[in-house]
Amino acid sequence: MTNMRILQFLSALLLLLIQPKIALGDVFSAVAGMEVLVATESELVKHLDTYIQEEENRMKQLRGFLKEYENMNQEASVDASKYLANPINAYLLVKRLTSDWKKVEKVMSQNSGSAFVKNITQHRSVLLFPSDDDLKGAAVALMRLQDTYKLDTHALAEGNLLGKKYSRHLTAGDCWELGRQSYNNGDHYHTVLWMAEALNKFEKESSKTVAKENILDYLAFSTFKQGNLEEALQLTDELLNIVPYHERAIGNKKHYEKLLRQRGIVYRKGEGVNANLSEPFNTANLKLTKPAGSTDNWDVYEKLCRGEKLMDLKIEGSLRCRYITRNVPFFFIQPIKMEEASLKPLIVVYHDVISDEEIATVKKLAQPKFQRATVQKRETGEREVSTFRIAKSSWLKNEEHEYVLKIDRRIGDITGLDMATAEDLQVCNYGIGGHYEPHYDYARKGEVQKDFGWGNRIATWLFYMSDVEAGGATVFPKLNLSLWPKKGSAAFWYNLDPNGEGNDFTQHAACPVLTGSKWVSNKWIHERNQEFRRPCGLQPDSEML
Template sequence: MRIHTYLLPTCVMCTFLVVQFKSVSAEMFSALADMESLVSTEFELVKQLDNYIQEEETRLKRLRGFLEEYESLYHEASADVSKYLANPVNAYLLVKRLTSDWKKVEKVVTQNAGSDFVKNITHHQSLVRFPSDEDLKGAAVALIRLQDTYKLDTHALADGKLLGTKYSRQLTAGDCWELGRQSYNNGDHYHTVLWMGEALNKFEEETNKTVSREEILEYLAFSTYVQGNVKEALQLTNELLKTIPFHQRALGNKKHYEELLREQGIIPPSGEATDVSMEMREPFDTANLKLTKPKGTHGLPIDEWNNYEKLCRGEKLMDPKIEGQLHCRYVTNNVPFFFIQPVKMEEAYLKPLIVIYHDVITDEEIETVKQLAKPRFKRTTVRNSVTGKVETVKYRISKAAFLKDSEHDYVLKISRRIGLITGLDMATAEDLQVCNYGIGGHYEPHFDYARKQETIGFNKDTGWRNRIATWLFYMSNVEAGGATVFPTLNVALWPQKGSAAFWYNLHLNGEGNVNTRHAACPVLTGSKWVSNKWIHELNQEFRRPCGLQFDAEM
């Protein structure tokens, strides 16, 4: 048995200038609010780079002046050297030009405006923030997540189109290559093939090349092979060898691919003629390949995961009979103020009861809450049910901050309002969590309550017991994507600024309701802001009495 190992080299990219910056305290891609500062960073770079170029152009203009003067005098002297030097003034000036005058030229040549450029940027470090390699990786993974969830065509996405609407400029071959490289580094050869294939076709169309053809072919050939397309991998490798005949890795791969194809009977033994073309097709078309998507690590039953993605795409899955039983109405909950201004309630599902309350938070309150939260944003975490440690995870991409009722009158009023509408005691509710989602920000299907098999529950030290209910404010509209979905119920709630969703996580007898597993769909376009209150069991005994049946509902 032969084991062949062929690895691609680490890509090294060189630029004319390397600037070191202090690393930021946390990654930026996980919240669009944090990424807004990158626009200021780009503006500062543009300004400083423009100043640098102007200085360099001035310096080059002076050097060109020196050159023209030296050329003129050289041509005059070289016409008749003896006659020229016979004039003592000319002889003196020649010596002067090659001593003191040349030192002036040397000074201009060695003048380094780049160091001043670096100093200026360093001076502005308090104003500018730079994303890290981790941000690049996270942004690439997020874009691919959106591609899969919303079934976005690779070519359309590369042309800046989302769901048929053009949102951005086209990606270059280099942009597509970077997405392919990030996929390769994550062990995702499926998306490597898609994006490297797109990079190859864009390369052929580009006048000013943004990446080399050889770099594309090397990644594309190997990932095509890993996906099980050996013949096409050999064709791509042969194409690479046309340009770089002595590429050692490609030569080794070519030999390996030929052996596999001979074993499969696709090509005859060495030395015999073959009718199978080993030339690459133009243009390269991934539709001709057998590609297998990675299964992912979501850990959900496949039907539930498929429902999750369908609901995110806006596909209607709810039984029309169930949908026909849902109503909208005004509610007062016997609160005097609500008799004057009733609350608008929309039923989203009946068992378990999931409702949406409309116009329950004002724009002014929203902006105040956002401004209070922004300076404290941290990457959202989950608590490991076994170790009890909080940790960042790939299945939850956002940033959040918690606000206490005592921090601002609006925060206190919001908490009281939730208590009046739900009828629950807010003394055992957690602080208001304010959350902003980043590029492709999402939270895969999860429960808000602690399950029995989890050894560490919520607020163990407080004795508040489990999370009985969830209140979720929508603090922004979202142009596309970003729905809250319940895959087992076929329910999708779409963000509407000023509204809030509410549901009970537990049955009346305190058992967790598995049908409340929900998810925040990836944000396709727009910025999604939400805030939520998790309300606990303690103090709710007389507000939501216990039931004796397991499946009893409110």
């Protein structure tokens, strides 16, 4: 602490002492009159000592924050892309720049740091700060990964993904923040899991990162909401042992006891599956209900995302790979490698159909225009942001670069379709837990889709512009099919049958990205101009490619 700040403090204190209501007059004229100054000086010394201790503690706190930020930033700066490919690292970065940074600002603003805080605030238009919504989104993404890939809460908190150490461990405070975000979303299942982990970590921490009563407050109520009444009462009793006059806990305790009496259950303090809170809190002994998925095939969707083999072996055994030329002169020199992924409906993967240079150019063109990816409203066809789809995207027109035009022509040559009625190239990048829940690309009955006067989306072409370390598959739940991203390849399928009706089996989804960064680009091709390129078959279910 500087001498100037001490003088400022002394000046403020002396100003109080010379106020008329407490003025002492000629204190120097008599020793008796000066005795009161000894008490004054004692009070000043006590307050000054307290002030210095508080400032030293404040500086100690700030040095701790600085050391943590420096360590994290050094690790991230080595290879930012690789660092952020880990969902835990990405979440912690957002947390450090939202809730954690608010703690730093609060400590700084207690004194002269307020000027620095003001300066930082003025630069928020230049510096990129995540919002509270970003923190919420990052937390929800981790829950999504946890559920989809059946990640153990403790392992995830220790930085382990699928048996491999990816990052540093989460503190009790980090776990508490994840639980709090779940609670705010009305998700008591994940609140219990993460508050329980926070409680277990709290007991082992030498430097506490969160107050125990804060953990118990959320854990008790969410345990109750998940149907574990006796355990909720035990946790509430423990909370009241720490904070006897906790108003909410007192009210909840009475409510829980009343419900137990109505059920004819005799509650005895100190009994139950987690009665001894000096032992690790075990969520396996609780009745926990995971939130339901958004579609009927949600369980199949998650299994496919995890790489579980669900396709009938006879169907899988009938699939073939081959070279095709499409009567395009260039393809006679370098045929296209085609892999069948499904026969009914016909879904194929073309390999090595976009170069690294083209991919790099497309990414470079798309990134400055990135916005949060949207979905179409069923009723109006208007596009809106939704948790249904977590990614950023932009659109590239053919005239923006020769590579974009070449890609468009190549898709037309391979598919044999007229690209005049295809939408612009959409480029997407999936972030922390980025996904797109099961959906259809075509407009079903009752849905409105912007068709540009071109009719429904007859087909989908999907480029994979990056490899993905873990997760990120394209899955078709009704076909038990998973397509795994491979840089340079592309998936293609018809959304509509030859008779123009939508094919229900083309429902598909983009699985959450567990580790890595997933880049894709796609073309949606419409019905108009395809009448002679993809004519109706003799049978309603005729397939051609």
